[in-house]
Amino acid sequence: MPADQPRAADNPFEEPDDIDEAALTAVLRTVPLGAAVLAGGAVALLVLAYLLIYLWIFLPRGVVG
Amino acid sequence: MSDRSHEIPERWILHTELLWAFGVGVLVAATISIIVFTALTRNINPPSNVERVDPKTLHLSGEFAEQNLGTVVAADGTVTARIIATQFMFAPHCIAVPQRRPVTLRFASPDVIHGILITGTNVNTMVVPGYVAQVHTEFTRTGELLMPCHEYCGLGHSEMWANVQVLPAAEVKPDRDGRVTCAQH
Amino acid sequence: MRNTERLCLAHLWLAFAAFVGAAVLGAWQMWVRSPLGAHTGTPGDYYMSVTAHGVAMAYVLSTFFIMGFGYFVAVTALNRPLPGKGWAWAGFVVGVIGVLMALVTIGLGKASVLYTFYPPLTASPWFYLGLVVVVLASWVWCVLMLVSLAAWKRENPGRPVPLAMFATVANAVLWLWTTVGLAVELFYQVLPAALGFVQTVDVGLSRTLFSWTLHAIVYFWLIPAYIAFYTMVPRAAGGRLYSDTMGRLTFIFFLIYSLPVGLHHLLMDPEHGNSFKFIQVLLTAFVAAPTVLTIFTIPASLEIAGRLRGGRGVFGWILALPWDRPMVLAAGLSFVMLFFGGLGGLINMAYGMNAMIHNTAWVTAHFHLIYGGTSVIMYFAIAYEIWPRLTGRQHQSLAPLRWQLWLWFVGMMVMTLPWHWLGLQGQWRRVANFNYDNPIIASWGPLVIVSLAGGLVLLASALLFVRNLAVLHRSVLPAPTRSLYALAVDPPRRVPAALNGFGLWNVLVLVVMLLAYGFPIAQFVVAPSPSAIVHRTE
Numbered sequence: 116m117p118a119d120q121p122r123a124a125d126n127p128f129e130e131p132d133d134i135d136e137a138a139l140t141a142v143l144r145t146v147p148l149g150a151a152v153l154a155g156g157a158v159a160l161l162v163l164a165y166l167l168i169y170l171w172i173f174l175p176r177g178v179v180g
Numbered sequence: 181m182s183d184r185s186h187e188i189p190e191r192w193i194l195h196t197e198l199l200w201a202f203g204v205g206v207l208v209a210a211t212i213s214i215i216v217f218t219a220l221t222r223n224i225n226p227p228s229n230v231e232r233v234d235p236k237t238l239h240l241s242g243e244f245a246e247q248n249l250g251t252v253v254a255a256d257g258t259v260t261a262r263i264i265a266t267q268f269m270f271a272p273h274c275i276a277v278p279q280r281r282p283v284t285l286r287f288a289s290p291d292v293i294h295g296i297l298i299t300g301t302n303v304n305t306m307v308v309p310g311y312v313a314q315v316h317t318e319f320t321r322t323g324e325l326l327m328p329c330h331e332y333c334g335l336g337h338s339e340m341w342a343n344v345q346v347l348p349a350a351e352v353k354p355d356r357d358g359r360v361t362c363a364q365h
Numbered sequence: 366m367r368n369t370e371r372l373c374l375a376h377l378w379l380a381f382a383a384f385v386g387a388a389v390l391g392a393w394q395m396w397v398r399s400p401l402g403a404h405t406g407t408p409g410d411y412y413m414s415v416t417a418h419g420v421a422m423a424y425v426l427s428t429f430f431i432m433g434f435g436y437f438v439a440v441t442a443l444n445r446p447l448p449g450k451g452w453a454w455a456g457f458v459v460g461v462i463g464v465l466m467a468l469v470t471i472g473l474g475k476a477s478v479l480y481t482f483y484p485p486l487t488a489s490p491w492f493y494l495g496l497v498v499v500v501l502a503s504w505v506w507c508v509l510m511l512v513s514l515a516a517w518k519r520e521n522p523g524r525p526v527p528l529a530m531f532a533t534v535a536n537a538v539l540w541l542w543t544t545v546g547l548a549v550e551l552f553y554q555v556l557p558a559a560l561g562f563v564q565t566v567d568v569g570l571s572r573t574l575f576s577w578t579l580h581a582i583v584y585f586w587l588i589p590a591y592i593a594f595y596t597m598v599p600r601a602a603g604g605r606l607y608s609d610t611m612g613r614l615t616f617i618f619f620l621i622y623s624l625p626v627g628l629h630h631l632l633m634d635p636e637h638g639n640s641f642k643f644i645q646v647l648l649t650a651f652v653a654a655p656t657v658l659t660i661f662t663i664p665a666s667l668e669i670a671g672r673l674r675g676g677r678g679v680f681g682w683i684l685a686l687p688w689d690r691p692m693v694l695a696a697g698l699s700f701v702m703l704f705f706g707g708l709g710g711l712i713n714m715a716y717g718m719n720a721m722i723h724n725t726a727w728v729t730a731h732f733h734l735i736y737g738g739t740s741v742i743m744y745f746a747i748a749y750e751i752w753p754r755l756t757g758r759q760h761q762s763l764a765p766l767r768w769q770l771w772l773w774f775v776g777m778m779v780m781t782l783p784w785h786w787l788g789l790q791g792q793w794r795r796v797a798n799f800n801y802d803n804p805i806i807a808s809w810g811p812l813v814i815v816s817l818a819g820g821l822v823l824l825a826s827a828l829l830f831v832r833n834l835a836v837l838h839r840s841v842l843p844a845p846t847r848s849l850y851a852l853a854v855d856p857p858r859r860v861p862a863a864l865n866g867f868g869l870w871n872v873l874v875l876v877v878m879l880l881a882y883g884f885p886i887a888q889f890v891v892a893p894s895p896s897a898i899v900h901r902t903e
Contacts, residue, residue: 127444128442128443128444128521128524128527129527129850129852129856130848130850131852132600132603132605132848132851132852134603134604134605134673134852138673139605139669139673139854140189142668142669142672142673143189143192143669143854145668145672146607146665146668146669146672147196147607147661147664147665147668148668148679149664149668149671149672149679149680149682149683150607150661150662150664150665150667150668151196151200151661151665152679152680153664153680153683154200154660154661154664155203157660157704158204158207158657158660159207160704161704161707161708161711162207162211164708165211165708165711165712165715166211166214168712169214169215169218169715169718172721172789173302173718173721174218174222175320176300176301176302176320176721177301177302177303177317177318177319177320178222178223178224178302178316178317178318179224179227179301179302179303179304179315179316179317179717179720180223180224180225180226180227180315180316180317180717189854189855190854190855193607193608193854193855194608194610196665197608197610197611197658197661197662200658200661201654201657201658204657208650208653208657212647212650215715215716215717215718216716219716219717224717225639225716225717226632226633226639226642226716226717226719226720227633227635227720228635228637228638228639228642229635230635230636230637230638231635232894232895233895234895235895235896235897235898236895236896236897236898291485291897291898291900292483292485292486292897292900293483293485293486293568293572295633295723295724297723297724297725297791297793298791299790299791299805300791302717302720302721303720304633304719304720304721304723304724305633305635305720306631306633306634306635306723306724307635308568308569308572308634308635308636309485309568309895309897310567310568310569310636310894310895310896310897311569311635311636311894312635313635314635326791326803326805326806328791328793329793330723330724330725330793330794330795331483331724331794331795332412332479332481332483332486332794332795333486334486334900334902335408335409335412335477335797335902336408337408337795337796337797338408338796338797338798338799
């Protein structure tokens, strides 16, 4: 096995892809904005749906314990 | 060269991940707090009265002997319904309960695992042989509800259900022993 | 692939053969439960089918897929031969024997106890022995995963374990811990009863031991989907994994928190009090954490790919993604199903709110959606992705693959969404035929038929899936030699030992399990429940 290389892409367990590092650095200025909005929106919807079910369906069916 | 230019995105990436985790953590903590608060203030819990009973001698004597089954209004006004769940029927098959009064439902099984729910309500419990399953509730609406066995208990499971009649207060007429039975249609 | 192709293919074909058989049974079951097939078949037929369907989907499809995929990862991610290949084949043969023992016993009507087989209902001992044998075979796989990792680490001191293998070994460690509950229940309680050595059983204990396995097993099933999310989807999309570190933490979190939460399946049970139910509900909130991390990290990884392809704006990157690639399409569909399945799960675990839906069709909807949907659609995608390596051939067209994935998604949504609603109406589980004369039940009829339509679409998808793989074996196109595994944005050169192995985490699992399950189990040893009489079903 070759000794440690300075670049991880030369790691024999990682086959290099064809991504241009400069382009990657450029998009990393915006990422993860889109993901944050998408995931954040999904979680917000989830919490809202959860609370609505709790308040409008579960609680009206009566106290139980 | 490569070390430094890789460090900065990595630090930024971990920073965004932590920010995300923190934000969601706050949201989840808030949601759980609401649940816990309403659970405590309105006394909503899963049915967790841990009370043992021997399934092999249920029918012989004591609380779940046949003559004690069904709905009873005690001298102090408390309403308790005792039901046996067995392959493949409930005894009694029709359970009468009053509307808008606290009711305690107590179930036991002499054989295998059963379970019940009452449609339109939050009444739901497993009935595990060896234990008395107990649910406290108040029925808000009058009418005829379905109480099926909801846990697989053998080949007759699909045919195992009971009816729950929620009676308006005026129609709740306990007999001499405090027993309330279903109105005949 | 160092001659492991046949080993992987054997496991995967067994898994998918069981899958197709189970899909046919599932469709039949849905027909019989609906108004259209209301007087077809006997309860004996129905519960035999449900048992076979559950065992095939939950124990055979899952276990053998995971084993086959694990062998694949061990060879391709670590770039070394599989140690103990003879043992692996022996394990496979033993596993096949176990599957046959269980399925034949079911087919003879001697094991209609469902895949959850709750005592005191007791089947023929051959059924349980079959399951024991399958578990033993899976333990061989676990050991080989650990041995494989250890050998690689010896040869590569100080290097970070490739994430795909780290996750696979995390899953193997999780499985070893998971099966303890089931193994104790089988050896200590169920087999003695089935063999006639004891006449009674402590049901409180058996419910509790099974719950140990019952929750963790679903994460065992889910983790391969997450392995694909973290290590294959970013590459297929043309991007990078946003954070390798978060990937490792995700799988570590799953290992620790999948196990001490089983009591949330017993929230309606009378043998446990509120305190331990509540403790395990809180721990369940922790097991949501790795999923919450994932729904950020994977979209971020896809966002990299989308923006590299020219996507602009807050959402433009989504449209720019290569949705024509099956792995990318499956991931998107999987995440949609994860939203609904996750919402259902959050309601199931919400302590008192569990009473609203326990043992109703809502629960059936939830696990079909999250396992059958989110996880299994990724099993399809993984199969499509690795089959070229295994066969040396390439798919002649990706269109049938995409069709199959879309059919699965549509079928799953159409089948499960009505079940959620029906569950809230009180429709209960495991019913051989409904009495549609009853007005309450009659009102459910239309939605049951809608759900049946979804099930039929799923059956079509299942058949198309197997067709797509079979056709590949005869394809004339040679397999491409591109890599399957994604790089991280910042591929680590070193990681802390804690993120490169499981010594510390095993200790943590032990501690957490003692806290969460110590008393709930020990109470039955110190003071056994009043015992119930064994009830033979054969």
